[in-house]
Amino acid sequence: MTDQTNTTAREQDRVLIFDTTLRDGEQSPGATMTLEEKLEIASLLDEMGVDIIEAGFPIASDGDFEAVTQIAKAAPNTVICGLARANLRDIDRCWEAVRNANKPRIHTFIGTSPLHREFQVRMNKEDMLAKIHETVTHARNLCADVQWSPMDATRTEEDYLCQVVETAIKAGATTINIPDTVGYTAPRESADIIRMLLERVPGMDEVVIATHCHNDLGMATANSLAAVEAGARQIECTINGLGERAGNTALEEVVMAMRVRNDIMPYRTGIDTTKIMQASRMVATVSGFQVQYNKAIVGKNAFAHESGIHQDGMLKHAGTFEIMRPEDVGLTETTLTMGKHSGRAALRSKLSDLGYELGDNQLNDVFVRFKALADRKKEVYDDDLIALMTDQSTNS
Ligand code: KIV
Ligand code: ZN
Numbered sequence: 001m002t003d004q005t006n007t008t009a010r011e012q013d014r015v016l017i018f019d020t021t022l023r024d025g026e027q028s029p030g031a032t033m034t035l036e037e038k039l040e041i042a043s044l045l046d047e048m049g050v051d052i053i054e055a056g057f058p059i060a061s062d063g064d065f066e067a068v069t070q071i072a073k074a075a076p077n078t079v080i081c082g083l084a085r086a087n088l089r090d091i092d093r094c095w096e097a098v099r100n101a102n103k104p105r106i107h108t109f110i111g112t113s114p115l116h117r118e119f120q121v122r123m124n125k126e127d128m129l130a131k132i133h134e135t136v137t138h139a140r141n142l143c144a145d146v147q148w149s150p151m152d153a154t155r156t157e158e159d160y161l162c163q164v165v166e167t168a169i170k171a172g173a174t175t176i177n178i179p180d181t182v183g184y185t186a187p188r189e190s191a192d193i194i195r196m197l198l199e200r201v202p203g204m205d206e207v208v209i210a211t212h213c214h215n216d217l218g219m220a221t222a223n224s225l226a227a228v229e230a231g232a233r234q235i236e237c238t239i240n241g242l243g244e245r246a247g248n249t250a251l252e253e254v255v256m257a258m259r260v261r262n263d264i265m266p267y268r269t270g271i272d273t274t275k276i277m278q279a280s281r282m283v284a285t286v287s288g289f290q291v292q293y294n295k296a297i298v299g300k301n302a303f304a305h306e307s308g309i310h311q312d313g314m315l316k317h318a319g320t321f322e323i324m325r326p327e328d329v330g331l332t333e334t335t336l337t338m339g340k341h342s343g344r345a346a347l348r349s350k351l352s353d354l355g356y357e358l359g360d361n362q363l364n365d366v367f368v369r370f371k372a373l374a375d376r377k378k379e380v381y382d383d384d385l386i387a388l389m390t391d392q393s394t395n396s
Pocket of ligand 2: 024179181212214
């Protein structure tokens with residue numbers, strides 16, 4: 001590639017979405033999924049336009065191997081990726097599982113930070129460089145699409161990080177992923193690491209650069225987007241942010257952030273965002289991990305309003321208190337939750353939806369009784385309002 005082409009490639013606005021719900025997501029304690037459940041999720045991810053599905057860790061168990069093998073056949077539009085540690089047995093098993101996919105990928109990794117070198121892999125720097133060269137070369141001899149990750153990259157010494165990445169590229173890696181394995185980095189640093197690698201590592205501008213963030217400090221989404229601004233073009237994420245400890249970057253958050261704030265983050269993905277709620281509900285049901293009410297994009301309250309001022313605003317113009325349309329993520333409408341903070345305008349509108357058109361005096365009367373009820377109940381449901389109205393007509 002010429003310098004000119006490289007610059008153009010780096011400036012391209014398309015960001016690949018790599019979903020690892022079925023691998024890193026499933027690694028959350030208690031989130032184990034059956035083969036049928038994994039196939040159902042994979043086919044929805046395939047339909048919604050995810051670019052790469054990390055389907056599992058084939059060497060981990062026969063069940064994982066089987067799941068990756070089946071998903072490889074069931075998701076025809078997407079790259080199907082399996083994970084492998086830095087040894088030939090893992091890589092061979094991974095290849096066996098993904099090889100029948102339309103677009104197979106091997107993802108191999110090793111922990112490169114001082115802590116991982118000393119306590120996890122027990123390998124010195126030189127031996128590790130040789131191991132990376134050997135394993136990436138082996139993977140590349142099997143598969144044209146090889147992703148390599150220095151696990152705990154964000155706590156790896158800068159000079160050594162450059163060396164390991166350069167070794168992997170020379171051995172044939174086509175995607176270099178920079179994992180923030182323990183959710184330790186912050187947005188500015190996340191971007192600086194990508195810029196530093198682009199500046200110092202030969203060939204870095206010829207591979208796809210990926211960002212893989214964990215959410216231990218609640219910064220996974222911000223860190224992923226900062227990496228993209230610095231040149232990363234693949235975000236690794238999971239539905240609902242499912243993942244070990246505090247989870248991974250949430251797919252729905254990065255995708256909607258780039259869509260809603262495209263003015264300042266001019267990138268695009270291939271995701272059909274109207275399938276986001278369906279995917280969120282499916283993953284919550286299958287994993288048993290319920291989504292918190294105030295979770296961005298997919299929480300029960302993400303498009304719900306209770307306070308009188310907000311409801312009044314929403315009834316006049318949805319843009320007053322919503323920055324995206326519920327339809328864009330697959331919801332049919334905004335919810336005006338009736339509770340003690342609701343005002344007259346919302347009550348009138350809700351009663352009208354239920355078939356009651358009230359004059360001002362009647363509304364005032366119902367409003368007093370509605371507030372008394374709302375003080376006793378967290379939420380006033382449609383049935384409660386109908387009961388109030390029935391009561392009203394018997395009293396009048
Ligand atoms: O968090 C991590 O470092 C990982 C690697 C296997 C990429 O999940
Ligand atoms: Zn991870």
